[in-house]
Amino acid sequence: MDTDRQATLTAPAAPPLCGSPRRGRPRSEAAEQAICAAVERLMTEGGTLAELTIEGIAQAAGVGKATIYRRWPNKEALLVDVLVRMEEPEQPLPGTGVRDDLVVILDYMRRRGLAKRSRWVLRVVLDQMGSMPALKEAYYDTVVMRRRRVIREVVARGVAAGELRDDLDIDLLAEMLTGPMLLRSVLWEDTPLDDPELPATIVDSLLEGLRGPALQVGSR
Known part of the structure; x- marks a missing residue:
């Protein structure tokens, strides 16, 4: 099997999910899971994507905004991770x-x-x-x-x-x-x-x- 084909077949099937390891300083897996769960919970309670804010997500997850921003550069990146996790x-x-x-x-x-x-x-x-x-x-x-x-x-x-x-x-x-x-x-x-x-x-x-x-x- 050639190198390109092997890379395609063994590459990760999806982008990193919430709680999966990434490069950089070690992050709290519990905090990451809490953040993802908070987004799902806020949506379940009738919220909309447009209404979600980093401040609101942080409060619902019981973490500081800095904890979110250390892992995700913006709300969109966080929501993509959460969406992939739900699929x-x-x-x-x-x-x-x-x-x-x-x-x-x-x-x-x-x-x-x-x-x-x-x-x-x-x-x-x-x-x-x-x-x-x-x-x-x-x-x-x-x-x-x-x-x-x-x-x-x-x-x-x-x-x-x-x-x-x-x-x-x-x-x-x-x-x-x-x-x-x-x-x-x-x-x-x-x-x-x-x-x-x-x-x-x-x-x-x-x-x-x-x-x-x-x-x-x-x-x-």
Whole structure:
């Protein structure tokens, strides 16, 4: 396995969560967990993202503002960490082929959609993000772009290995492979997501028409 591919497969699946170790002076894990819990509690009590302040979060967590600012440069960075903490954890990619990697990626999207439906606070935070451009930009840069990059790298490896057609744009291929699950989990929220076999069904059905020469003969 080449160095770039190994780095992709073994890299952390998500940005550091609240309470995870970072460089610099050791921080109190208990304080970090209290800060994250305070944000969730304030949202549960009916607050909005716009109403949240560092002062209010610090008071609810029982810490000083300096404790928050030592770990997060601003409110947006803190809220991104809290949001990632509330979402479903991502699983490492198996790296055994484009099909297996895509099934893991789509299953994460499925579980994330279920979490949004079942966790009111998560749904509220995601929905309110559009009203806060700085938070939306921070989340997009920190989380969305990284996930998009991973999907693109998986598809590019599939094309290079002959598992996927090489006559289509890489980004278009990625969108075609992830679009059905994205549609179900984000836009059509009345469609079922509880079938754990759904990701494999989507990927296998799409690969029938997108497979490259390496999989044309004798493949599923």
